[in-house]
Amino acid sequence: MSLPFCNVALPVPLRTTYTYAIPDALRDSVQPGSRVLVPFRNKSLVGVVVECVQQAPESTKIREISKALDFLPALTPKLIELGHWIAGYYLAPVGEVFRAMLPPVTELRTERKIVLTNSGRDAADKEAAATRAPNPQQHAFLSHLRDKGGVMLFASAAKLGLNDAALQRLRRTGFIEIRESMLGRKARTQRVIAWKSVAGVAEETTQRAAFDAKTDRVKAALEARGPLPLAQLLRVAQVSRNAIERMLRDGLLESWEERVDPAEDPFDAGYVPPAHELNAEQESALKLVRARFELGEFGVLLLHGVTGSGKTEVYMRAVQETLARGKTAIILVPEIALTLWIGRQCRAWFGARFEGVAVLHSALSDVERAREWWRVRNGEARVVVGTRSAIFAPLENLGLIIVDEEQESSYKQEETPRYHGRDVAIVRAKMENAAALLGSATPSLETYHHARGGKYELLTLASRVEQRAMASVEIVDLREDFAKTHQASPISAALHAGIHECLAQKTQALVLINRRGYSWSVLCRSCGASVQCENCSISMTHHKQRNRLECHYCGSLKPIPKQCPKCQSKYVYFFGEGSEHLEERLRKEFPGARIARLDRDTARTKRQYQETLGAFAAGALDILVGTQMLAKGHDFQRVTLVGVISADSSLSMPDFRAAERTFQLLTQVAGRAGRGDLPGRVLIQTFYPEHYAIQDAVKQDYPAFYDRETQFRRVMAYPPFTSLANVIVRDTDLEKAIRWSRQLSEYFSPHDGKGLRILGPAAAPLAKLKKEHRFQFLLKSPKRSLLAKVLSGAMTYLELKEIPETAVLVDMDPLSLM
Numbered sequence: 080m081s082l083p084f085c086n087v088a089l090p091v092p093l094r095t096t097y098t099y100a101i102p103d104a105l106r107d108s109v110q111p112g113s114r115v116l117v118p119f120r121n122k123s124l125v126g127v128v129v130e131c132v133q134q135a136p137e138s139t140k141i142r143e144i145s146k147a148l149d150f151l152p153a154l155t156p157k158l159i160e161l162g163h164w165i166a167g168y169y170l171a172p173v174g175e176v177f178r179a180m181l182p183p184v185t186e187l188r189t190e191r192k193i194v195l196t197n198s199g200r201d202a203a204d205k206e207a208a209a210t211r212a213p214n215p216q217q218h219a220f221l222s223h224l225r226d227k228g229g230v231m232l233f234a235s236a237a238k239l240g241l242n243d244a245a246l247q248r249l250r251r252t253g254f255i256e257i258r259e260s261m262l263g264r265k266a267r268t269q270r271v272i273a274w275k276s277v278a279g280v281a282e283e284t285t286q287r288a289a290f291d292a293k294t295d296r297v298k299a300a301l302e303a304r305g306p307l308p309l310a311q312l313l314r315v316a317q318v319s320r321n322a323i324e325r326m327l328r329d330g331l332l333e334s335w336e337e338r339v340d341p342a343e344d345p346f347d348a349g350y351v352p353p354a355h356e357l358n359a360e361q362e363s364a365l366k367l368v369r370a371r372f373e374l375g376e377f378g379v380l381l382l383h384g385v386t387g388s389g390k391t392e393v394y395m396r397a398v399q400e401t402l403a404r405g406k407t408a409i410i411l412v413p414e415i416a417l418t419l420w421i422g423r424q425c426r427a428w429f430g431a432r433f434e435g436v437a438v439l440h441s442a443l444s445d446v447e448r449a450r451e452w453w454r455v456r457n458g459e460a461r462v463v464v465g466t467r468s469a470i471f472a473p474l475e476n477l478g479l480i481i482v483d484e485e486q487e488s489s490y491k492q493e494e495t496p497r498y499h500g501r502d503v504a505i506v507r508a509k510m511e512n513a514a515a516l517l518g519s520a521t522p523s524l525e526t527y528h529h530a531r532g533g534k535y536e537l538l539t540l541a542s543r544v545e546q547r548a549m550a551s552v553e554i555v556d557l558r559e560d561f562a563k564t565h566q567a568s569p570i571s572a573a574l575h576a577g578i579h580e581c582l583a584q585k586t587q588a589l590v591l592i593n594r595r596g597y598s599w600s601v602l603c604r605s606c607g608a609s610v611q612c613e614n615c616s617i618s619m620t621h622h623k624q625r626n627r628l629e630c631h632y633c634g635s636l637k638p639i640p641k642q643c644p645k646c647q648s649k650y651v652y653f654f655g656e657g658s659e660h661l662e663e664r665l666r667k668e669f670p671g672a673r674i675a676r677l678d679r680d681t682a683r684t685k686r687q688y689q690e691t692l693g694a695f696a697a698g699a700l701d702i703l704v705g706t707q708m709l710a711k712g713h714d715f716q717r718v719t720l721v722g723v724i725s726a727d728s729s730l731s732m733p734d735f736r737a738a739e740r741t742f743q744l745l746t747q748v749a750g751r752a753g754r755g756d757l758p759g760r761v762l763i764q765t766f767y768p769e770h771y772a773i774q775d776a777v778k779q780d781y782p783a784f785y786d787r788e789t790q791f792r793r794v795m796a797y798p799p800f801t802s803l804a805n806v807i808v809r810d811t812d813l814e815k816a817i818r819w820s821r822q823l824s825e826y827f828s829p830h831d832g833k834g835l836r837i838l839g840p841a842a843a844p845l846a847k848l849k850k851e852h853r854f855q856f857l858l859k860s861p862k863r864s865l866l867a868k869v870l871s872g873a874m875t876y877l878e879l880k881e882i883p884e885t886a887v888l889v890d891m892d893p894l895s896l897m
C-alpha cells in the first residue's frame with residue numbers, strides 16, 4: 080500500500096510535477112490528494128500529492144517531504160483526475176491548476192476530530208471476534224470512542240496507543256471519519272423547530288390541537304417546508320413565540336440548536352422563500368430532469384427560459400430531488416451577488432433539513448473560505464453555491480451541477496489556468512456520472528448549437544410566470560434625437576420622459592451604461608493625441624471624484640493634465656461619458672430623485688454591493704445607474720423602466736462575439752423590467768438601429784438571432800463551427816517578443832493548411848499590456864484534437880528553443896481575442 084515516493088504538484092508556473100521521498104514517519108498520512116510541505120529550491124512550498132510511485136527518476140537528487148498537512152486528503156481522486164484534465168486541455172501548468180483547486184492555506188489553527196460512524200458503532204457493540212475490526216486494540220478503541228459519545232480529538236488517539244497507520248485503516252474500513260474544522264470565532268447557532276411525527280404524540284393532544292387554528296398553520300408550514308428556524312416559522316405561520324412554546328410543551332413540536340452558516344448574509348433573517356406551485360412548463364422541464372436522474376448517467380440539459388420564467392424554482396426542485404437520492408449538488412452562478420441570493424434560497428430550502436449549504440466565492444476571507452471548504456470536504460454540506468472556482472468543491476457522490484446564466488463571460492478565468500467554469504462543469508459531471516443543468520435566457524451559441532444538434536437535451540420555458548408580459552422594448556435612434564434636440568446629452572428626450580413618468584408613478588428605473596469612470600478618454604484638440612497609459616496601449620479613464628486618470632487594465636494612475644503632454648496645447652478635453660458622469664447628469668435632470676450608482680468603483684466590497692442592491696430592492700431608491708452588474712439575474716419587482724445609454728459600444732468591439740454579447744446584454748437587461756405585477760418598458764439608445772443584434776433583442780427573439788449569427792460564424796469559420804486557440808507571445812523587451820514570435824512561427828507554419836488555419840503573428844489588439852509587448856497567433860481547426868496536438872508540440876518546441884514558458888500564453892476556447 081504505502082509507496083516510497085510521490086509526485087507533487089507545486090504552485091510554480093511550470094508544466095511538471097516533482098518527485099519527493101516520503102519519510103517513514105509520514106507513510107500513512109501521505110496519499111494522493113494530501114497537501115504536503117516540501118523544500119523547493121531554497122524555499123518551502125505547499126504542494127499536493129498527485130500520485131504515489133515505487134520509483135524515483137534517477138537523474139536528480141530526491142529530497143524528502145518535510146510535513147504532511149492533511150490526514151484526510153484534501154483532494155478526492157475524482158478531483159485529481161479533473162485537475163489533470165484541465166492541465167492537459169488548457170495547456171496549463173499542473174501546479175497552478177491544483178493551486179486553484181485547493182482551499183486557501185490559512186494561518187489559523189485547525190482542529191482535527193475523530194468521529195465514530197454507524198458501522199463503527201456496530202463494530203464496537205459486537206464482540207471483537209465477530210467484527211471486521213482488525214485487532215483487539217482497535218476494537219477497544221472503537222468501544223472507548225463510543226463511550227466518549229462518538230467524538231474525540233485526534234491527538235487523544237495517540238495517547239491511547241493508536242498510531243496514524245491504525246487510524247487510516249479504521250478510516251478506510253469505514254469505522255471512523257476524520258473531520259477537519261477551522262478554529263476561529265465561535266459559530267453562531269439558531270433554534271430550529273420541527274413537527275413531531277404523529278407516532279410520538281399522545282392521542283388526546285392531537286385531538287385537542289386539531290381545533291386550534293394556530294396549530295394548523297404551524298403544522299401546515301412545517302409539513303410543507305420541513306424544519307424551520309424559529310424566526311422564520313413565526314413569520315410564515317403568523318403565530319407568537321408563546322404559541323410555539325406551548326406546542327413544544329404539548330409535545331407537538333421538537334426543537335434543536337443548529338449552526339448558522341458563516342457565509343450567511345444579514346438579509347437572511349426572516350427570509351421566506353416563495354414556494355410556488357410549478358406551472359405546466361416548469362413541471363415538464365422538471366420531469367425531464369427527473370428522467371435524466373432515473374437513467375442515473377451523465378447528460379447535459381439546457382434550460383432555456385426567458386427572463387422571469389422561473390428558472391430558479393426549477394433549480395431548487397432539481398437539487399431537492401438530488402438530495403433525496405442521497406447525492407450532492409453544486410450550483411454555479413456568475414457573480415458574487417447571485418451567490419448571496421441563491422445561497423439564501425438554498426438555505427431556506429435545504430439548510431434546516433440537511434444542515435448543509437456551503438457558499439464559496441472570492442469575497443469571503445481566506446478563513447471563511449477554508450472553513451466552508453472543509454465543511455464540504457467533511458461531508459457536512461451537501462449543496463455548494465458559488466462562483467467559478469466552486470466547480471472544484473470537494474463534494475463526493477455528486478449528482479447534479481447547475482450552471483446558471485451559462486453564457487456569462489465571468490465563468491472564464493482570464494489568468495492561468497484559463498479554464499471555463501461551464502466547460503469544466505460538464506467534464507466533471509461526466510467524470511462523476513452526474514447531470515449537468517445549464518440555464519439561460521440567452522444561451523451561448525456553442526451551448527445552443529449542441530442543444531439543437533441533440534448533444535444536449537433542450538428544456539424550454541417560453542413564457543414568464545403567471546402570464547406576465549415580456550417588457551416592451553423600443554429603440555431610440557440617437558441620430559434622430561440629435562437632429563431634433565441638438566443636445567449632446569447621453570440621456571435622450573425619450574429616456575428623460577420615461578424616467579420622469581417612473582418618478583411620477585413612484586416606480587423604479589434602471590439605467591445601464593457600459594463604462595465606468597467620468598470620461599473614457601482625454602484628447603488634445605490641437606494635435607489629436609489622447610492620454611495613453613504608460614504600461615498599456617489603451618487610453619486612460621478620467622475619474623472626477625478621485626480627481627485623477629486611471630488605467631482600467633493595469634491600475635496605474637496619473638494626475639489630470641492641464642495641457643497636452645505631447646504638444647503642450649491648453650485645449651485638452653474629456654470625451655465619452657462613463658457611469659460617474661451619467662450619475663451626475665441624472666442628479667441634475669431629476670433633482671428630487673433618490674439615485675445611486677453601482678459599478679466597480681462604488682461597489683468595492685460585498686457589503687457596499689449588498690447595501691445598494693438591498694436599498695433598491697426595498698424601494699429606498701428611485702433610480703439605479705450602473706454598469707453590466709445591473710443586467711444580471713436580479714429580481715426587482717417595481718422596476719418599470721430600463722434605459723440603455725448606448726448599445727453601440729459593445730457592438731463595435733473588434734471581436735467576433737461582439738454581436739452575441741450585445742444581444743445577450745440587451746436581452747438580459749430587458750429582463751429586469753416588468754418582473755412584478757407592473758408592466759415593463761425598455762429604451763435602447765443607439766446609432767445603429769438596423770443591426771440584427773439590436774433588432775432581434777427588441778423582439779426578444781433568441782432563435783432568430785441564433786440563426787443569423789450562426790450563418791456568420793459558419794462563413795467566417797468561428798465557434799461553434801471551429802475550435803479556436805489564441806496564443807500570445809509577450810515580453811517587456813520588444814526585441815525578445817519579436818524573436819520568439821518568429822521562432823514560434825517557424826514551428827507553426829508547416830502545420831498551416833492541414834486541417835488547421837494559423838493566423839499571425841500579428842500585433843495583438845492590446846499590443847501592450849502591463850509593460851509587455853504582445854504578439855498574437857490565432858489557431859482554428861474544426862478538429863479539436865488536431866489543435867491540441869499542434870499546441871502541445873509547440874510546448875515541447877519552446878523548451879527546445881529555450882523560450883521561457885511564461886512568455887507564451889495559450890488561451891484555449893478564448894472568449895476574447897484582445
Ligand code: ADP
Pocket residue numbers: 353355356357358361384385386387388389390391392544545714
Ligand atoms: P428567471 O431566473 O427565469 O428570470 P426567476 O427564477 O427569478 O426567473 O423567477 C421570477 C419570479 O417568478 C420570482 O419572483 C419567482 O418567485 C416567481 N415564480 C417562479 N415560479 C413561479 C410559479 N410557478 N408561479 C408564480 N411565480 C413563480
Ligand code: ZN
Pocket residue numbers: 603604605606607608643644645646647648
Ligand atoms: Zn496636443
Ligand code: ZN
Pocket residue numbers: 612613614615630631632633634635849
Ligand atoms: Zn495600464
